[in-house]
Amino acid sequence: MTQATEVLIPTSPDEAAAEFGDGSGVTVIGGGTIVVPEITYGRLQPVKALLLTRAGLAGVTRDGSTVTIGATTPVQVLVDLPAPLGLCAANVADVEIRSQATLGGNVCAGSGPDAPRGDLQGPLLALRAVARSTGAGGERTQPLEEFLDDHEGRLLLDVSFEEPAAGAFATIDYPHTSEYTVLAVSGARAAGGTVRLAATGLADHARVLPNDPDGAVAAVRLGDDALASAWYRAKTLPVLVRRVLTALEEAA
Amino acid sequence: MNLSVNGVTHEIESGPLTTLLDVLREELAITSPKAGCEQGGCGACTVLVDGSPQRSCLTPVAAIDGAEITTVEGLGTPEGLSPMQAAFTHHYAAQCGFCTSGMIIAAHAYVEGGGTDAHEAIQEALGGHVCRCTGYVKIIAAVAAAARGDSFDLTVTAPSAGMVNLGGVT
Numbered sequence: 001m002t003q004a005t006e007v008l009i010p011t012s013p014d015e016a017a018a019e020f021g022d023g024s025g026v027t028v029i030g031g032g033t034i035v036v037p038e039i040t041y042g043r044l045q046p047v048k049a050l051l052l053t054r055a056g057l058a059g060v061t062r063d064g065s066t067v068t069i070g071a072t073t074p075v076q077v078l079v080d081l082p083a084p085l086g087l088c089a090a091n092v093a094d095v096e097i098r099s100q101a102t103l104g105g106n107v108c109a110g111s112g113p114d115a116p117r118g119d120l121q122g123p124l125l126a127l128r129a130v131a132r133s134t135g136a137g138g139e140r141t142q143p144l145e146e147f148l149d150d151h152e153g154r155l156l157l158d159v160s161f162e163e164p165a166a167g168a169f170a171t172i173d174y175p176h177t178s179e180y181t182v183l184a185v186s187g188a189r190a191a192g193g194t195v196r197l198a199a200t201g202l203a204d205h206a207r208v209l210p211n212d213p214d215g216a217v218a219a220v221r222l223g224d225d226a227l228a229s230a231w232y233r234a235k236t237l238p239v240l241v242r243r244v245l246t247a248l249e250e251a252a
Numbered sequence: 253m254n255l256s257v258n259g260v261t262h263e264i265e266s267g268p269l270t271t272l273l274d275v276l277r278e279e280l281a282i283t284s285p286k287a288g289c290e291q292g293g294c295g296a297c298t299v300l301v302d303g304s305p306q307r308s309c310l311t312p313v314a315a316i317d318g319a320e321i322t323t324v325e326g327l328g329t330p331e332g333l334s335p336m337q338a339a340f341t342h343h344y345a346a347q348c349g350f351c352t353s354g355m356i357i358a359a360h361a362y363v364e365g366g367g368t369d370a371h372e373a374i375q376e377a378l379g380g381h382v383c384r385c386t387g388y389v390k391i392i393a394a395v396a397a398a399a400r401g402d403s404f405d406l407t408v409t410a411p412s413a414g415m416v417n418l419g420g421v422t
Contacts (some may be wrong), residue, residue, distance in 0.1 A: 007268040007269060007314055009268075009314060009315075029312065029315075031310075032310045032311060032312055032315065033292055033307075033310050036269075036271060036309070036310045036311070036312060037290065037291035037292065037309075037310070039269060040271065040290050040291070040309070041290070041291070046269070049268075049269060051268075051312065051314055051315055053315040053316075093292075093380065094295075094376075094379040094380030094381075095376070095377060095379070095380070096295070096298060096305050096306060096307055096358065096380050097292055097307070097310075097380060099304060099306070100306055100307065100310060100311070176293075176382075
């Protein structure tokens with residue numbers, strides 16, 4: 001295996017931000033569940049690797065109704081959070097992978113070579129999460145959808161959202177625990193009553209959906225990949241949207 | 253970097269991004285963790301890191317500097333098998349043996365964590381472990397037996413002490 005010429009192991013968030021800089025040439029390693037196989041198989045040869053294991057970016061905190069999740073919080077920790085995030089987290093891989101994989105790695109993973117990744121993006125979009133990141137120009141807090149559109153050169157620090165009044169999650173069941181999401185829909189009803197839906201398993205990253213089963217397919221781009229065809233996803237997406245809307249109605 | 257493996261401290265010479273799996277197998281010649289898929293999909297490389305089961309193929313050694321590692325060799329000895337090793341032996345829960353080390357480590361952690369003999373809970377705990385022989389029925393039976401605290405007379409149920417294979421193939 002080719003070794004990185006430089007491996008940085010920050011021991012605080014400030015140190016992590018300083019060593020990340022503007023992100024040029026930096027390969028960020030959170031839990032390692034996505035990046036390490038890329039290195040093992042020679043698809044990625046880091047010049048500078050930033051290992052976040054000891055960077056002090058893990059943890060879930062609450063301030064009133066605001067929940068903040070640090071970037072290196074293990075996915076398994078999220079299982080106990082309210083739907084849709086908790087239900088989605090429980091559906092990621094198996095307990096060993098969930099205990100090692102991090103929120104930040106999952107959110108920033110983007111689309112993989114064979115299948116969509118980033119299972120947690122959907123529920124976080126439904127929850128109207130905001131992302132706090134650092135990079136060129138310093139710290140920035142922005143809606144998650146903006147962050148997902150372009151996070152090149154950004155180091156995610158945490159995500160925050162308001163606890164929902166209700167949440168729901170529907171997914172195509174996986175044939176094996178190690179598969180990524182074929183297609184999943186998350187929904188959250190905010191304290192004010194508005195409902196927001198989002199889908200994971202799309203052609204690039206998760207997207208917000210209209211609250212309409214018949215309008216969902218036209219609002220997103222569906223891909224053909226190793227897990228499923230775009231045709232199959234188009235047939236299934238309205239079903240999952242209906243299930244989530246029904247669950248949210250029943251929770252009212 | 254240092255690792256304590258099965259109670260013995262080692263100074264690690266491999267590079268910081270070398271996987272724990274490669275350190276164990278190539279540098280320390282501990283071959284029970286298996287290089288299966290090497291992308292976290294099979295569970296054959298699982299070891300205990302500070303008591304928690306973790307895929308060694310996904311773990312850069314620098315991320316766990318100073319940790320205590322337990323492989324299946326550290327659970328028991330051929331003369332004194334751990335309860336989970338004895339349960340696997342009694343129930344003939346290994347066929348080719350390739351998945352056995354990871355299965356035993358994950359099952360050991362499951363029972364140590366208070367896991368019961370409920371099949372659904374065992375399936376959830378071992379959900380990331382693939383048996384290429386599809387010998388799941390006997391594996392789950394072994395874990396359930398260990399969770400219940402069953403005891404076994406291996407002089408009757410196992411072929412012989414010399415044939416007990418703790419770590420499967422190398």
